[in-house]
Amino acid sequence: MTQKVDKIKEEIKCFHIKTYNDLETFRIKFLGKKKGILTILFKELKKISIYKRKIYGKIINELKKEVQDKIKVFQSKNDIQNDKKLKLDPTIPGRSIEIGSRHPLSLIKKRIIDIFIKIGFSYVDGPEIEDDWHNFTALNIPISHPSREMQDTFFLCKNPDILLRTHTSSVQIRYMKKHCPPFRVLSIGKVYRNETISSRSNFMFHQAEGFYIDKKVSFSDLKQTIHYFIISLFGNAKIRFRPSYFPFTEPSAEVDIYCNNGWLEIMGCGMIDPKVLENVNIDSEIYSGFAFGLGIERLALIIYQIKDIRIYFDNDIRFLKQFKSEF
Numbered sequence: 574m575t576q577k578v579d580k581i582k583e584e585i586k587c588f589h590i591k592t593y594n595d596l597e598t599f600r601i602k603f604l605g606k607k608k609g610i611l612t613i614l615f616k617e618l619k620k621i622s623i624y625k626r627k628i629y630g631k632i633i634n635e636l637k638k639e640v641q642d643k644i645k646v647f648q649s650k651n652d653i654q655n656d657k658k659l660k661l662d663p664t665i666p667g668r669s670i671e672i673g674s675r676h677p678l679s680l681i682k683k684r685i686i687d688i689f690i691k692i693g694f695s696y697v698d699g700p701e702i703e704d705d706w707h708n709f710t711a712l713n714i715p716i717s718h719p720s721r722e723m724q725d726t727f728f729l730c731k732n733p734d735i736l737l738r739t740h741t742s743s744v745q746i747r748y749m750k751k752h753c754p755p756f757r758v759l760s761i762g763k764v765y766r767n768e769t770i771s772s773r774s775n776f777m778f779h780q781a782e783g784f785y786i787d788k789k790v791s792f793s794d795l796k797q798t799i800h801y802f803i804i805s806l807f808g809n810a811k812i813r814f815r816p817s818y819f820p821f822t823e824p825s826a827e828v829d830i831y832c833n834n835g836w837l838e839i840m841g842c843g844m845i846d847p848k849v850l851e852n853v854n855i856d857s858e859i860y861s862g863f864a865f866g867l868g869i870e871r872l873a874l875i876i877y878q879i880k881d882i883r884i885y886f887d888n889d890i891r892f893l894k895q896f897k898s899e900f
C-alpha cells in the first residue's frame with residue numbers, strides 16, 4: 574500500500590498541467606466520479622477493517638488535498654476570465670452606439686431663437702420657481718383679481734406665495750427690473766398650470782416670450798414683428814389679430830393662423846401696460862413696448878402635424894427618431 578501511495582504521489586506531482594484541458598484530464602484521472610484513482614481507493618476503504626480504514630483514509634485524504642491544491646494553483650495562475658478573454662474574437666465589430674437626435678420641441682425652440690436673433694433680440698432664461706410678485710402682481714394681476722383664475726396655479730408654499738410660474742411673462746419683469754431700455758428680449762422655457770391632461774393640454778408646456786421696449790414702439794411694430802416671425806416659420810401663412818384681454822397688455826390681441834381649413838389660436842400679445850412699466854421703474858411717458866407669448870407644443874403640432882401633445886413626453890423612440898434628419 575505504501576508503495577502504491579508513493580506512486581500516486583509521484584504521479585500527482587509529475588502531471589504536467591498546461592491548459593484547461595490538461596486540468597480536466599488531471600481532475601478526472603484522480604477524482605473522476607467513476608474511475609478516478611483516489612475515488613476507487615476511497616471505495617476500497619469500505620472493504621478493510623476499521624482500524625486500517627482510519628490510517629489509509631487519512632493518507633488518501635492527503636492525496637486528495639494534493640490534487641485539489643494543484644488544481645487551485647493552476648486556476649489562480651490562469652484566471653478563468655483571462656482564458657475566456659482569449660477566446661474572444663477581436664475581429665467581431667463592436668456594439669454600435671446609437672446617435673441620438675434633438676427633441677422636436679428643442680428643434681422648434683432653436684428655430685424660434687434663430688428667427689428672433691436675426692432681428693436683434695437677445696435670448697435670456699428665467700427661473701421656473703417664482704414668487705407671486707414676478708408671476709402676478711408686477712404684471713398687473715393683483716391678489717384676488719379674477720384674471721388669476723385664467724391660470725390655475727401650482728403653489729409650492731403660501732404666505733409668502735412661491736409657485737411654479739404659470740407663464741414666461743415673469744421673465745419680462747425680471748429683465749426689465751435689471752436693465753435700462755431699449756431692449757429686445759426672447760425667453761423660452763417651461764410653464765406650469767393645473768390643467769387636465771388631454772390631447773390638447775398638459776400640466777406643463779413650453780412658452781416663448783418676447784418683448785421689446787424703446788421710445789415710440791407702436792402696435793404696428795408688434796404686428797410687423799409677429800408677421801415676420803410667422804412668415805419665417807411657416808412660409809406664406811395667413812394670420813389674423815383678434816382683440817383680447819391680458820392684464821399686463823393694453824391693447825391686447827390673440828393671433829390665429831389659418832391651417833387645415835380653420836383658424837388656430839397660437840399666441841397672445843399686446844402693448845405692455847404702462848402700469849407694468851411703472852412697476853419696474855421704467856418711465857411710461859418716455860418708453861413703450863410690446864410683448865407676446867406662445868406655446869411651443871401648439872406650434873409643433875402644426876409644423877409636424879401631430880394630433881396629441883402627450884406624445885412629446887412619452888419617450889417613445891419610434892416617435893423621436895423621426896426628427897433625426899433635422900438635427
Ligand code: PHE
Nearest residue numbers: 740742841842843864865866
Ligand atoms: N402670458 C400670456 C399667457 O400665458 C401670454 C402673453 C404674453 C400675452 C405676452 C400677452 C403678452 O397666456
